[in-house]
Amino acid sequence: MSTSARIRALADKQAIYDQMCRYIQAVDRCDLELLKSTFHHDGSVIFGIFDGNAHDFCDYDIPFIKDNLVWAYHRIANVVIELDGNRATAESYMLGNAAAALPDGNKINCPDNMRYRDVWEKRDGVWRMWKRDLVMDWNACWAYAGRSDGRFADYRVQGTRGREDLTYRMKLIP
Template sequence: MELSERIRAIVDRQAINDQMTRYIQAVDRCDLALLKSVFHADGVVDFGVFAGNAWEFCEQNIPFIKENLVMGWHRFTNVGLELEGDRAKAESYMLGNAAVRLPDGSLINCPDNMRYLDVWEKRAGIWRIYSRDLVLDWNASWAFSQRSDGEFEQYQLQGRRDESDPVYQLDLIRPL
């Protein structure tokens, strides 16, 4: 592989990694526009609970998160990526956690580990997800408790699940 091809591969890998980060930010901040920006409009997802058009998934998923999850965060790691010109295949691990409100009003903590199986396409110079499948590896649940006593009272900044989150003030979250 020539040096220019290797450099192009590094740039493409970083662009995909940046989009993966945007996906996680979008889900955790409940940012519909940002979430849609990560997918091609004709993209597809299969998450078991939803299989179909990616943008329709986004339009269903963000309201569901807002209505049912009191808090949620995700992180991705262990990305295996194979570039094939303007297409790429990837497997990435995702560790997530959410506080879910039950019908009786109580909260449970729901951590899970999943994997995304993706097909990425670069169109007009921008990498976006064309196809995403979700593989559930494990999950659990237990009673939720969020400490705000003791030293936890001293934290000045609290995460928010919308555009009032402090990260937006730094202009770090924006769609391509």
């Protein structure tokens, strides 16, 4: 492989990885427009709780998160991307953690580990997901024990959903 081909491959893999990170930011900030921007309009999502068009999934997922989770934070890791021209396949591990409010007012903490299996396509020079499948490896729930008292209150800056989050002010999300 020539040097220019290797550089192009690295740039393409980085562009896909950047979109993976945008997806996570969109879900955690409940940013519907940003979430849709990570998918092609004719893309699909198969998540068990949803099987259909990717943009319809976005329209389902953001309200679901807002209605059912107090907060949610996700991380991706172990990203493997295989390029094939303007198409790529990828697997990434996702570790998520969310708090949900129970009807009695108590909260539960719900960590999970999943794997995303994606097909990406580059159209008009932009990489977006064309297909995303979810593999659930494990999940759990227990009583929420978050703290905001004492020393935690002195230094802790709370993340927020929406464009009020510091990440937008820092212009890290378009």
